[in-house]
Amino acid sequence: MRVIFNEELKQVADDLDRMAQEVRTAILGAGKALLESDVEAAQNVIDGDLEIDALETSVINQCVQLLAKQGPVATDLRVVVSTLRLASTFERMGDLARHIAEIARRTYPESALTPETREIFAQMQSFLNTATQNLITALSTRDEKLAEQIIIDDDKLDELHHQIFDIVNGANWSGNTQQTIDVVLLGRFYERFGDHAVSTARRLVYIVSGFDPSKEPKSKADAAKDPYLNAE
Amino acid sequence: MRVIFNEELKQVADDLDRMAQEVRTAILGAGKALLESDVEAAQNVIDGDLEIDALETSVINQCVQLLAKQGPVATDLRVVVSTLRLASTFERMGDLARHIAEIARRTYPESALTPETREIFAQMQSFLNTATQNLITALSTRDEKLAEQIIIDDDKLDELHHQIFDIVNGANWSGNTQQTIDVVLLGRFYERFGDHAVSTARRLVYIVSGFDPSKEPKSKADAAKDPYLNAE
Numbered sequence: 001m002r003v004i005f006n007e008e009l010k011q012v013a014d015d016l017d018r019m020a021q022e023v024r025t026a027i028l029g030a031g032k033a034l035l036e037s038d039v040e041a042a043q044n045v046i047d048g049d050l051e052i053d054a055l056e057t058s059v060i061n062q063c064v065q066l067l068a069k070q071g072p073v074a075t076d077l078r079v080v081v082s083t084l085r086l087a088s089t090f091e092r093m094g095d096l097a098r099h100i101a102e103i104a105r106r107t108y109p110e111s112a113l114t115p116e117t118r119e120i121f122a123q124m125q126s127f128l129n130t131a132t133q134n135l136i137t138a139l140s141t142r143d144e145k146l147a148e149q150i151i152i153d154d155d156k157l158d159e160l161h162h163q164i165f166d167i168v169n170g171a172n173w174s175g176n177t178q179q180t181i182d183v184v185l186l187g188r189f190y191e192r193f194g195d196h197a198v199s200t201a202r203r204l205v206y207i208v209s210g211f212d213p214s215k216e217p218k219s220k221a222d223a224a225k226d227p228y229l230n231a232e
Numbered sequence: 233m234r235v236i237f238n239e240e241l242k243q244v245a246d247d248l249d250r251m252a253q254e255v256r257t258a259i260l261g262a263g264k265a266l267l268e269s270d271v272e273a274a275q276n277v278i279d280g281d282l283e284i285d286a287l288e289t290s291v292i293n294q295c296v297q298l299l300a301k302q303g304p305v306a307t308d309l310r311v312v313v314s315t316l317r318l319a320s321t322f323e324r325m326g327d328l329a330r331h332i333a334e335i336a337r338r339t340y341p342e343s344a345l346t347p348e349t350r351e352i353f354a355q356m357q358s359f360l361n362t363a364t365q366n367l368i369t370a371l372s373t374r375d376e377k378l379a380e381q382i383i384i385d386d387d388k389l390d391e392l393h394h395q396i397f398d399i400v401n402g403a404n405w406s407g408n409t410q411q412t413i414d415v416v417l418l419g420r421f422y423e424r425f426g427d428h429a430v431s432t433a434r435r436l437v438y439i440v441s442g443f444d445p446s447k448e449p450k451s452k453a454d455a456a457k458d459p460y461l462n463a464e
Contacts, residue, residue: 071303180412
């Protein structure tokens, strides 16, 4: 029984890794669509979101199967519940990348960005490219430090997001109303994507700490009180 | 053992009901803050969000305890996993109500709304007042029809949301840049709150259908394949 459980857990972990990779592909594509007015990249992100949604359903189904058939406790339970929640977060990140791509597609062949906001969005994009790469690595190598770095770095994204409001509200703002709308919404989508990356990183730290045998809950009752699984 | 499980399930169901009520209080307060420039109402929503966050943590902890200690299957498992996911959605709804209240507080004593957008936001607010009331009732009475009504009604909110963009982009738009930003973000927060209400209603339909004995999964393997729990 135990071997089967671990095999099935490996399968769902692989699918979760794949989700993270798809999410990274989506945000890279959204950035290309937005910063390079690449409408083909935009369309690929929009089409690809269906696959991320399907992966979420598959991961959740597998988690529920594991819970129903194996009744895991301790670290295994922590991993299954965290996986279930991570899948929902990745699905949301895919939606946000799609929203960015949709704005890029709608404004094509024009850019949704005005000249004075381009550099900030390029920085936000670069930030998310790194964060999603770190997420994928942290997920597969269980590198706690890398996950913690994502959490620490989040302030930079918030700062960039605030700069957008300053520019749009400033005396030199060159955008028309539609550009104001687009830039404000795009800023929000980038910021939310970053927030989800941070919440994912936090959850990873809890999962990873569960693989440290010294932190392993000793009994079912301990597992139920497990602060790593539960803290938010 | 069985009696204890049902008692504990009752406790977590009560806490989930309480979360739904807090979320309704939050959106009512956010609407009062925004539509009546009531800064005290705004502050109450902002302060009250901490309690919603605490309730989420408590509900998730209880669900994990139930999974660890009781290893539920079939309908019980469906209810526990759905409850876990509903708690996260309610937490997000609380955040969105807080975001609305924060904008109302920042613009006070001025309104964040321009005269031509006030009526649309009043309609969105009225829509969410009804939707959250229906959610609470559906949650406590397990009235599938009421939950389905929320899903059907969602188109109206999307339509109102589009009207905001039309007004802001129209020739008669009277707002300055900050008002454009606020109205666009407020529209987004209302629409997202509505989306979450719909996803909650969908999940409720699945839970409720699990209480129909004719749809009850017959075995552990059936439970694992349960489309009501898993479909999204």
